[in-house]
Amino acid sequence: xxxxxxxxxxxxxxxxxxxxxxxxxxxxxxxxxxxxxxxxxxxxxxxxxxxxxxxxxxxxxxxxxxxxxxxxxxxxxxxxxxxxxxxxxxxxxxxxxxxxxxxxxxxxxxxxxxxxxxxxxxxxxxxxxxxxxxxxxxxxxxxxxxxxxxxxxxxxxxxxxxxxxxxxxxxxxx
Numbered sequence: 001x002x003x004x005x006x007x008x009x010x011x012x013x014x015x016x017x018x019x020x021x022x023x024x025x026x027x028x029x030x031x032x033x034x035x036x037x038x039x040x041x042x043x044x045x046x047x048x049x050x051x052x053x054x055x056x057x058x059x060x061x062x063x064x065x066x067x068x069x070x071x072x073x074x075x076x077x078x079x080x081x082x083x084x085x086x087x088x089x090x091x092x093x094x095x096x097x098x099x100x101x102x103x104x105x106x107x108x109x110x111x112x113x114x115x116x117x118x119x120x121x122x123x124x125x126x127x128x129x130x131x132x133x134x135x136x137x138x139x140x141x142x143x144x145x146x147x148x149x150x151x152x153x154x155x156x157x158x159x160x161x162x163x164x165x166x167x168x169x170x171x172x173x174x
Contacts, residue, residue, distance in 0.1 A: 067133035071116055074103025077165035078130040080121055087167055090121035094163045097122055098156035104173045113173040119166050123159030130164060 067075070071087065084091030097120040105116050154160045 067131065067135055070105050070107050070109075071114075071167040071169065072133050072135050073105035074101070074116065075118055075133045075135055075165055075167060077118075077120065077162070078126055078132050080164035080166045082129075082131040083121075083127045083164040085121065085164060085166065090119075090166060091124065091163065094121040094124045095157060095159060096120075096166070097153040099153050101153065102170070115170040115173045117168045117170050119168065120153040121163045121166060122154035122157045123161060124163040125161060126163060 066072075067079075072079070080090060081087050085094070090096050100117050100119045103116050103118065104113050106113050154162050
């Protein structure tokens with residue numbers, strides 16, 4: 001009985017060896033790598049074409065007129081978007097401050113850190129109903145003037161009355 005199994009396994013061994021050698025002669029390592037590369041490249045090219053629903057991530061984003069918005073991470077003052085202006089421009093009748101302070105804020109949408117310049121808008125009285133934000137992440141003491149947000153930055157303008165603050169992205173933080 002042992003000899004029957006020995007002959008059967010010997011025959012099976014020869015068949016597998018013959019097929020393996022024939023496959024190795026026909027398809028070398030380079031052809032395997034070439035085919036694998038073509039299939040990976042094809043998958044990479046086809047993936048951006050697939051539909052992607054971005055509504056779920058957009059629903060969780062905060063509006064620009066709320067203090068929790070990512071650009072407002074070092075803001076101390078009234079939002080211009082709630083005082084007649086926008087996120088990046090002063091309301092009509094006010095002028096942007098000649099000096100400003102900066103903060104580094106992390107954008108949750110792309111995970112990158114951005115340098116944000118905060119400019120006070122001067123020359124008009126404050127609006128009582130405007131949204132006031134005090135988000136002083138990374139604030140430095142008063143002797144580091146460019147990183148300190150508790151100053152009336154309108155002091156360099158001719159019209160020194162504070163109205164609101166804009167948040168302007170300067171660039172990527174390095």
